[in-house]
Amino acid sequence: MLKEERQKFILDQVHLHHRVLLNDLAEALEVSIDTVRRDVKELDKEKKLKKVHGGATSFGFMNFSKEDGNTYLLSKKIKIAEKTVSLLSEGQVILMSGGTTNLEVAKMIPRKFPLTVFTPSLHIAVQLLELPEVEVFFLGGKLQHESKFAIGGTVVNALNRLKVDLCILGTGYLDAEAGLTEFDWEVIQVKQAMIQAAKRTIILSVSDKLHSVQKYRTCSLTEVDTLVTELDPMDTKLDAFRPFHLKIV
Amino acid sequence: MLKEERQKFILDQVHLHHRVLLNDLAEALEVSIDTVRRDVKELDKEKKLKKVHGGATSFGFMNFSKEDGNTYLLSKKIKIAEKTVSLLSEGQVILMSGGTTNLEVAKMIPRKFPLTVFTPSLHIAVQLLELPEVEVFFLGGKLQHESKFAIGGTVVNALNRLKVDLCILGTGYLDAEAGLTEFDWEVIQVKQAMIQAAKRTIILSVSDKLHSVQKYRTCSLTEVDTLVTELDPMDTKLDAFRPFHLKIV
DNA sequence: ATCAAAACAGCAAAAACTTGCAAAAAATCC
DNA sequence: GGATTTTTTGCAAGTTTTTGCTGTTTTGAT
Numbered sequence: 415m416l417k418e419e420r421q422k423f424i425l426d427q428v429h430l431h432h433r434v435l436l437n438d439l440a441e442a443l444e445v446s447i448d449t450v451r452r453d454v455k456e457l458d459k460e461k462k463l464k465k466v467h468g469g470a471t472s473f474g475f476m477n478f479s480k481e482d483g484n485t486y487l488l489s490k491k492i493k494i495a496e497k498t499v500s501l502l503s504e505g506q507v508i509l510m511s512g513g514t515t516n517l518e519v520a521k522m523i524p525r526k527f528p529l530t531v532f533t534p535s536l537h538i539a540v541q542l543l544e545l546p547e548v549e550v551f552f553l554g555g556k557l558q559h560e561s562k563f564a565i566g567g568t569v570v571n572a573l574n575r576l577k578v579d580l581c582i583l584g585t586g587y588l589d590a591e592a593g594l595t596e597f598d599w600e601v602i603q604v605k606q607a608m609i610q611a612a613k614r615t616i617i618l619s620v621s622d623k624l625h626s627v628q629k630y631r632t633c634s635l636t637e638v639d640t641l642v643t644e645l646d647p648m649d650t651k652l653d654a655f656r657p658f659h660l661k662i663v
Numbered sequence: 664m665l666k667e668e669r670q671k672f673i674l675d676q677v678h679l680h681h682r683v684l685l686n687d688l689a690e691a692l693e694v695s696i697d698t699v700r701r702d703v704k705e706l707d708k709e710k711k712l713k714k715v716h717g718g719a720t721s722f723g724f725m726n727f728s729k730e731d732g733n734t735y736l737l738s739k740k741i742k743i744a745e746k747t748v749s750l751l752s753e754g755q756v757i758l759m760s761g762g763t764t765n766l767e768v769a770k771m772i773p774r775k776f777p778l779t780v781f782t783p784s785l786h787i788a789v790q791l792l793e794l795p796e797v798e799v800f801f802l803g804g805k806l807q808h809e810s811k812f813a814i815g816g817t818v819v820n821a822l823n824r825l826k827v828d829l830c831i832l833g834t835g836y837l838d839a840e841a842g843l844t845e846f847d848w849e850v851i852q853v854k855q856a857m858i859q860a861a862k863r864t865i866i867l868s869v870s871d872k873l874h875s876v877q878k879y880r881t882c883s884l885t886e887v888d889t890l891v892t893e894l895d896p897m898d899t900k901l902d903a904f905r906p907f908h909l910k911i912v
Numbered sequence: 913a914t915c916a917a918a919a920c921a922g923c924a925a926a927a928a929c930t931t932g933c934a935a936a937a938a939a940t941c942c
Numbered sequence: 943g944g945a946t947t948t949t950t951t952g953c954a955a956g957t958t959t960t961t962g963c964t965g966t967t968t969t970g971a972t
Binding site: 416417418419421422425536539540543546549550551552553554555556557559562564568569572 | 682725788798799800801805813818821
Binding site: 666694695696697698701716717 | 949950951952953959960
């Protein structure tokens with residue numbers, strides 16, 4: 415294998431997952447950790463990535479720069495993604511909806527973490543296919559143009575015949591009274607079926623979206639098992655959600 | 664063997680695989696490693712490729728642009744795509760398989776050309792979603808990691824319940840005797856179901872793939888209605904395919 | 913403060929590269 | 943055609959690069 419190939423692989427991985435561990439790289443590339451270390455050092459010198467203790471990250475990652483509001487939001491989502499991934503177990507069969515937060519979860523899953531994932535989201539599917547140990551099943555149906563999300567009877571029917579360990583709902587607006595709400599009725603149908611098909615449901619929400627209500631209701635908070643935000647679980651902003659039997663992470 | 668031929672071969676290999684090892688070249692060309700080294704050094708000086716330790720890479724190798732610098736093949740595929748699009752009618756319901764040639768077709772469809780497309784290929788689906796007038800239905804199933812193509816019983820079942828105007832088969836190897844062949848058995852199953860579900864079938868093939876045979880057979884040429892290549896329909900290279908009731912475009 | 917993991921520095925073996933050179937092949941000239 | 947020049951090719955000796963391993967130091971988390 416050429417050094418250039420190795421470095422390209424490393425760069426691809428960094429861009430794909432925001433961060434990588436040297437150990438994982440060494441194993442994936444079948445070279446010693448020293449070689450990977452040297453490669454990363456070089457790439458760092460060329461400003462292609464940022465070397466950190468134990469691994470490497472892409473630029474803009476963990477950059478809490480105030481000027482760029484987007485990176486700020488991104489870091490919140492990454493925080494959520496980290497928490498979410500830590501809730502997964504190897505070999506689980508899970509459902510994942512769409513949304514950028516869920517996309518971060520997909521990016522954060524370790525390279526050799528066996529999993530079976532069903533999803534109606536094109537973006538999620540594409541991202542997950544980067545992971546060799548993840549079996550990806552796409553829930554086919556009519557695709558929405560902007561969201562790249564599959565909707566319609568086909569999806570719901572497929573979900574009705576499914577029983578999985580876990581459902582991870584990405585997007586969505588959250589409110590203690592109104593529960594989980596959406597502005598798209600078609601998406602509601604799919605998400606409801608997803609919740610039904612799963613033993614446990616996790617919802618991910620950046621704190622900005624808490625206490626906001628949309629047109630249609632997906633479910634009440636009692637149907638949800640776990641809530642993941644970027645906040646400390648003890649944060650007072652989350653008090654409104656404590657009356658439900660939620661595990662707050 | 665002439666030096667010129669050798670260097671042409673080297674360039675072809677680099678363009679095809681984006682990288683080559685000097686050792687492989689020396690073996691393939693049956694010359695000493697020094698000769699290859701000198702050739703590569705020359706080509707590097709002429710900026711035709713980039714010499715690296717142990718081999719050579721094409722330019723843009725490190726640019727993670729994904730789009731290959733396979734320009735000569737690409738131009739053929741674009742030619743095919745143009746011809747194919749001209750065969751479509753507004754409002755048709757069609758099936759599209761995967762492959763880079765079909766991807767060019769998807770890129771070539773005019774922005775306001777109403778169409779309904781069913782596909783098991785992630786790449787094709789993503790591309791088609793750029794077109795506001797195209798309704799995209801994804802045939803869900805288990806996704807292959809490299810090809811991003813949905814396979815398995817779910818796909819085949821969905822196809823069995825479908826009846827569309829047209830099926831456009833992208834990849835695949837073509838031979839007058841052997842018919843349409845593939846190296847992946849799972850993909851065969853899906854393609855066969857696609858052909859069954861369509862009234863008419865068009866196959867796209869760059870002339871390089873004509874007269875090549877793979878392990879498994881998708882169908883015979885009698886089941887196909889139209890063959891699109893980048894060649895002139897009267898080209899003698901296509902003579903072998905005329906005995907069938909094909910429309911050659 | 914402690915301890916395990918990660919980084920570093922130095923070293924040695926293997927692979928790749930360079931240079932110089934001579935034989936072989938090709939081109940040129942008479 | 944034959945001699946001569948030029949180019950090309952393969953080989954050998956010496957140099958550089960790459961890589962994995964050793965032991966040591968640093969780092970980060972508890």
